[in-house]
Amino acid sequence: MKNPTKKKKNRYLLTGGxxxxxxxxxxxxxxxxxxxxxxxxxxxxxxxPPSWRHLLGTDNFGRDVFSRVMQGAGTSFLIAxxxxxxxxxxxxxxxxLCGYYGGIADLIxxxxxxxxxxxxxxxLSLVIISIAGSSESNIVLALGILFIxxxxxxxxxxxxxxxxxxxxxxxxLEGVRTPRILYAHILxxxxxxxxxxxxxxxxxxILAEASMSFLGIGIQPPKASLGxxxxxxxxxxxxxxxxxxxxxxxxxxxxxxxxxxxxxxxxSTT
Amino acid sequence: MKxxxxxxxxxxxxxxxxxxxxFLAFQIIPGDPTTKILGTNASAQKAEALREQLGxxxxxxxxxxxxxxxxxxxxxxxxxxxxxxxxxxxADKLPVTALLTLLSFALTALLSIPLGIASGSMRSxxxxxxxxxxxxxxxxxxxxxxxxxxxxxxxxVLKWFLPGNYIPLSENAAGCMGYLxxxxxxxxxxxxxxxxxxxxxxxxDELTENYVLTAKSRGLSRREILLRHVLRNAMIPVVTFxxxxxxxxxxxxxxxxxxxxxxxxxxxxVSSIGNRDYPVVQAIVVLLAAWIMIVxxxxxxxxxWMDPRLRS
Numbered sequence: 001m002k003n004p005t006k007k008k009k010n011r012y013l014l015t016g017g018x019x020x021x022x023x024x025x026x027x028x029x030x031x032x033x034x035x036x037x038x039x040x041x042x043x044x045x046x047x048x049p050p051s052w053r054h055l056l057g058t059d060n061f062g063r064d065v066f067s068r069v070m071q072g073a074g075t076s077f078l079i080a081x082x083x084x085x086x087x088x089x090x091x092x093x094x095x096x097l098c099g100y101y102g103g104i105a106d107l108i109x110x111x112x113x114x115x116x117x118x119x120x121x122x123x124l125s126l127v128i129i130s131i132a133g134s135s136e137s138n139i140v141l142a143l144g145i146l147f148i149x150x151x152x153x154x155x156x157x158x159x160x161x162x163x164x165x166x167x168x169x170x171x172x173l174e175g176v177r178t179p180r181i182l183y184a185h186i187l188x189x190x191x192x193x194x195x196x197x198x199x200x201x202x203x204x205x206i207l208a209e210a211s212m213s214f215l216g217i218g219i220q221p222p223k224a225s226l227g228x229x230x231x232x233x234x235x236x237x238x239x240x241x242x243x244x245x246x247x248x249x250x251x252x253x254x255x256x257x258x259x260x261x262x263x264x265x266x267x268s269t270t
Numbered sequence: 271m272k273x274x275x276x277x278x279x280x281x282x283x284x285x286x287x288x289x290x291x292x293f294l295a296f297q298i299i300p301g302d303p304t305t306k307i308l309g310t311n312a313s314a315q316k317a318e319a320l321r322e323q324l325g326x327x328x329x330x331x332x333x334x335x336x337x338x339x340x341x342x343x344x345x346x347x348x349x350x351x352x353x354x355x356x357x358x359x360x361a362d363k364l365p366v367t368a369l370l371t372l373l374s375f376a377l378t379a380l381l382s383i384p385l386g387i388a389s390g391s392m393r394s395x396x397x398x399x400x401x402x403x404x405x406x407x408x409x410x411x412x413x414x415x416x417x418x419x420x421x422x423x424x425x426x427v428l429k430w431f432l433p434g435n436y437i438p439l440s441e442n443a444a445g446c447m448g449y450l451x452x453x454x455x456x457x458x459x460x461x462x463x464x465x466x467x468x469x470x471x472x473x474x475d476e477l478t479e480n481y482v483l484t485a486k487s488r489g490l491s492r493r494e495i496l497l498r499h500v501l502r503n504a505m506i507p508v509v510t511f512x513x514x515x516x517x518x519x520x521x522x523x524x525x526x527x528x529x530x531x532x533x534x535x536x537x538x539x540v541s542s543i544g545n546r547d548y549p550v551v552q553a554i555v556v557l558l559a560a561w562i563m564i565v566x567x568x569x570x571x572x573x574x575w576m577d578p579r580l581r582s
Contacts, residue, residue, distance in 0.1 A: 115284060115287075115288075118562060118563065118566055119559065119562060120517075120518055120521040120522075120562075122521060122524065122525070123521050123524070123555065123558060123559075126524070126539070126540075126543060126555075127292075127295060127551070127555055129543070130543040130546075130548075130551055131295055131296070131298070207412055210412060211412070211414065211525050214414055214525065214528070215524070215525060215528060215540050216540070216544070217540070217543060217544075230414070230415065230418065234418055234421075234529070237418070237421060237422050237425075237426055237433070238426045241422055241426070244418055244419075244422065245419070245422075248415040248418065248419070251412065251415065252407075252410050252411050252412075252415065253410075255410040255412070256406060256407060256410035259406060259409065259410055260406060263406070
C-alpha cells in the first residue's frame with residue numbers, strides 16, 4: 001500500500017543538490033589542481049577554439065580557459081562565502097537581539113536596515129570601493145556589511161515570533177541563561193528560513209562580485225575571477241567567442257545550481 | 271491624506287540623511303583634491319589658492335549646508351578631471367540613461383504582465399513545468415552576460431548593429447531606440463522572469479479563495495473570474511514590485527552601459543571612480559539614491575491606494 005503521507009518528490013532539491021555539489025567539487029578541485037597552469041602564457045596557442053586538449057579553448061595569452069574558469073570561479077566562490085559569513089554572522093547577532101528584546105533600539109536598527117536594503121548593493125559597494133580603494137579584502141568587507149541588513153531582518157522576524165512561545169517561556173523559568181536561549185534554543189528553529197536566505201545571499205554575492213570585477217573595480221589581474229574574465233573576454237568577442245561563452249556559462253550554472261538548491265530547501269521545509 | 275503627509279515627511283528625512291552621509295563619506299577620503307587637479311609637483315601657494323577657491327578651508331558644517339543649498343539649486347560643483355560644472359556633464363548623460371531605463375521598464379511591464387497571466391491561468395502540468403524551468407534559467411543569467419551574448423549574436427554574427435557604436439538620439443531617433451533595445455532587454459529579462467513568477471504565484475493563491483468559488487457558482491466563466499476578480503487582487507503585489515523595479519533598472523544601467531558602451535551616467539560614474547573625480551561621483555550617487563527613495567515612496571503610495579486593507 002502506498003503511504004499517503006509520503007512527500008512528493010522534490011525535483012528542485014535533487015537537481016539543485018547535484019548541480020551545486022558538482023560545481024563545488026569542481027571549484028574545490030581548482031584550488032589544488034587545474035588541467036593547465038592558469039598563469040603560464042603560451043604564444044603558440046593563442047585564441048585556440050575548444051578542442052579535446054582545451055575544453056573551452058584558450059585566451060589571448062594562450063592560457064587554457066577551462067583552467068582559468070575553474071580558478072576564477074574559485075575566487076568568486078571564496079569571496080561570496082566570506083561575504084555571506086560576515087553578513088550572516090552579524091545579521092544573526094543584530095537580528096536576534098532586536099527580535100528578542102524589541103524596544104526602541106530595535107525600531108531604529110530596523111529602520112536603518114530598511115534604508116540600506118532599499119539601495120542596490122552594487123551602488124553602495126561602488127561608493128565604498130571608490131572611497132576605500134579596490135582590494136580583495138575591501139570588496140569582501142564592503143559586500144559583507146551590505147549583506148547584514150537582509151539577514152538581520154529575516155532573523156529578527158523569526159525571533160520576534162518565537163520569543164513568546166511556551167518552550168521559550170519554560171526555558172526562561174528554568175533559569176536558562178539568555179545567550180543559551182538565543183543561540184541554542186531559538187536559532188535552530190530559524191534554520192528553515194535562514195538556509196534559503198543563505199543560498200540566495202550567496203547568489204547575490206556571486207553576482208555582486210562579478211559585476212564589480214566586470215566594471216574593473218573588483219578583482220585585479222592577473223588574478224582571475226568570473227567577472228574580471230568576462231571583462232577581458234569581451235575584447236575578443238569576434239575572434240574568440242568561446243572565451244566569453246565558457247566563462248559566462250560557468251557563472252550561469254553556478255547561480256542556477258544554488259538558486260535551485262534554495263528553491264528545493266524552501267519546498268521541503270514548508 | 272494624513273498617510274501621504276506622514277510618508278512625505280519620512281521621505282524628506284531619509285533624503286536628508288542620505289545627503290549628509292554622501293557628503294561626509296567623501297570628506298574622509300585620504301588625499302587632497304588640489305593634488306588631483308594641479309598634479310603632485312604644484313607649488314604650495316598655488317595649492318593653497320585653489321583650496322581657498324574651492325572653499326576647502328571652511329568648517330565642515332558650513333560646507334555641508336553650502337553644498338546642500340547649491341545642490342538643491344542644481345549646482346553640483348566642478349568636476350576635477352573635466353574642469354566643467356558637474357551639472358553640465360550630467361545634462362549630456364542623464365537623458366541617455368533615462369531613456370534606457372524607460373525603455374527597459376516598458377519592456378518589463380508590457381511583457382511580464384501578459385506572460386504572468388498566461389502562465390498563472392495555465393492548467394497543463396507540462397507547460398507549467400516548462401514555465402518554472404524557463405523562469406529559473408532566465409533569473410540565473412546576469413544582465414551583463416546576456417548583453418555580451420546579444421552583442422555577439424546580433425552584432426558579430428548577424429551584424430544587425432555595431433556594438434560600441436552608440437547613435438545619439440538627436441542624430442537618429444529610430445537608430446538610437448534600436449541601439450538601446452538590446453541593452454534594455456538585457457536589463458529587463460531577469461525582472462520579467464521575477465515578475466512572471468510572482469504574478470503566477472499570486473494568481474494561484476487568489477484562485478483558491480472563497481470569492482472565486484462564489485463567482486463560479488454564480489455561473490461566471492473562468493475567463494471572466496480571472497480578468498474581473500482575481501487579477502484585481504493578484505496585481506497588487508506585482509504593481510509594487512514593478513514600481514520598485516524602476517529603481518533597480520536605473521542602477522542596473524551602470525553595468526549595461528559598460529557592455530554596450532552607451533554614454534550615460536553609469537559610464538560617467540565608473541570612469542569618475544577610476545579618476546577619483548569625487549564631485550561627479552557624489553552627484554551621481556546622491557541623484558540615484560534620491561531616485562530610488564522617491565520610486566520606493568511612490569510604490570508605497572500605489573500599494574496603499576490599491577489595497578484597501580492597508581488603509582484602515
